[in-house]
Amino acid sequence: MLGEFEYLLLTAAARLGDDAYGAAIREEIQEATKRPCSIGALYTTLDRLEAKGLVSTWMGEATPQRGGRPKRMVRVTAKGVREAAAFHAAVIRVSRGVSWATEFSARQS
Amino acid sequence: MTRAGWRLIEAMARCLAHEERDAVLGDLAEAEESAWAAARDVLGLIARRQASLWRLWQPWVALVGAALLAGGAIRAIGWRLAADLAMQISTYAKYGVRFENGLTATQETVVLLCLAAALAGWSWTCGFAMGSLAGRAVWIPGAVFGVVMLNGPRIAVLLLIPALMGTRAGLRRRVLPADAAGAVAAAILTITVLVIRTGGWYAHAHEVWSGGLWRGQPPSLPAWQLLAAGWPAMWLLTAAISPTKGKVKTT
Numbered sequence: 450m451l452g453e454f455e456y457l458l459l460t461a462a463a464r465l466g467d468d469a470y471g472a473a474i475r476e477e478i479q480e481a482t483k484r485p486c487s488i489g490a491l492y493t494t495l496d497r498l499e500a501k502g503l504v505s506t507w508m509g510e511a512t513p514q515r516g517g518r519p520k521r522m523v524r525v526t527a528k529g530v531r532e533a534a535a536f537h538a539a540v541i542r543v544s545r546g547v548s549w550a551t552e553f554s555a556r557q558s
Numbered sequence: 559m560t561r562a563g564w565r566l567i568e569a570m571a572r573c574l575a576h577e578e579r580d581a582v583l584g585d586l587a588e589a590e591e592s593a594w595a596a597a598r599d600v601l602g603l604i605a606r607r608q609a610s611l612w613r614l615w616q617p618w619v620a621l622v623g624a625a626l627l628a629g630g631a632i633r634a635i636g637w638r639l640a641a642d643l644a645m646q647i648s649t650y651a652k653y654g655v656r657f658e659n660g661l662t663a664t665q666e667t668v669v670l671l672c673l674a675a676a677l678a679g680w681s682w683t684c685g686f687a688m689g690s691l692a693g694r695a696v697w698i699p700g701a702v703f704g705v706v707m708l709n710g711p712r713i714a715v716l717l718l719i720p721a722l723m724g725t726r727a728g729l730r731r732r733v734l735p736a737d738a739a740g741a742v743a744a745a746i747l748t749i750t751v752l753v754i755r756t757g758g759w760y761a762h763a764h765e766v767w768s769g770g771l772w773r774g775q776p777p778s779l780p781a782w783q784l785l786a787a788g789w790p791a792m793w794l795l796t797a798a799i800s801p802t803k804g805k806v807k808t809t
Contacts, residue, residue, distance in 0.1 A: 471582070487598075487602050492578065493610070514588055518584030
């Protein structure tokens with residue numbers, strides 16, 4: 450079972466697709482959670498996910514905006530997609546019928 | 559971010575692995591964070607990386623086995639060299655003659671040279687073991703080794719030079735080729751045997767000098783000190799010839 454932050458990271462990376470790399474994932478998580486995401490948490494979690502085979506990472510191209518430094522690119526693996534889907538399904542199941550979930554659904558519709 | 563702030567962040571990031579350093583500095587440049595926020599981020603990542611390194615056994619062996627145990631033994635043996643040197647130098651300075659301890663001048667020179675060579679060799683292998691075992695966590699065992707030496711005789715400060723050279727070599731190579739490791743271990747073993755043999759000259763000379771009164775005195779260097787100072791050389795050889803080639807998980 451994934452941890453909460455692992456799920457956030459996987460989801461952000463999946464949403465970004467080919468543009469998923471450290472800074473972009475961090476920004477995506479901060480925007481979604483409205484909370485700061487530390488680089489330490491991001492990179493150590495990325496390592497853990499890579500060790501579990503849920504993401505693959507490689508060094509990408511350098512850009513002038515980054516001072517000529519390369520990006521650490523991220524891709525969610527098939528196993529990562531399955532784990533994230535399982536986590537999401539578990540959250541949906543466990544949230545069924547609770548007040549905040551029904552209020553959220555009502556607001557969405 | 560100011561240029562000075564960025565320089566500071568870059569200096570701190572040197573504690574990270576090369577690729578990670580590039581990725582992190584690039585991310586920070588892109589995020590255009592303040593120097594304080596960037597410093598906090600980099601320090602946080604360094605702390606997490608260090609904490610994960612210390613979950614492995616290797617840095618602990620480097621700290622306890624090399625820095626404290628071997629370092630402590632080297633320092634203790636260093637006292638012996640310092641005491642002998644000080645006695646000879648002060649006697650010569652005061653009276654213009656050599657301090658008479660039962661040894662000839664040649665014997666005395668050989669004893670001191672063997673001891674100095676052994677201390678330098680043990681310090682190098684101890685530094686190598688620290689660098690090889692602890693990897694990026696080496697700064698803690700290294701600092702402890704430095705403190706141990708600085709609390710010893712003044713001459714022990716000189717031993718920081720071979721120890722630093724050994725640490726650099728250990729960080730770069732992690733494991734020596736088997737033939738090089740064999741040569742280093744053989745050299746350390748030879749010099750240790752010479753230290754034991756020449757140490758015996760003292761015991762004999764003192765026995766003669768005291769008219770047999772000091773017969774049966776224990777050897778001047780306890781076996782535990784020699785073993786503690788010498789184990790890094792044996793480890794270096796074992797790591798080189800083991801099937802896993804001493805592979806460690808440290809980054």
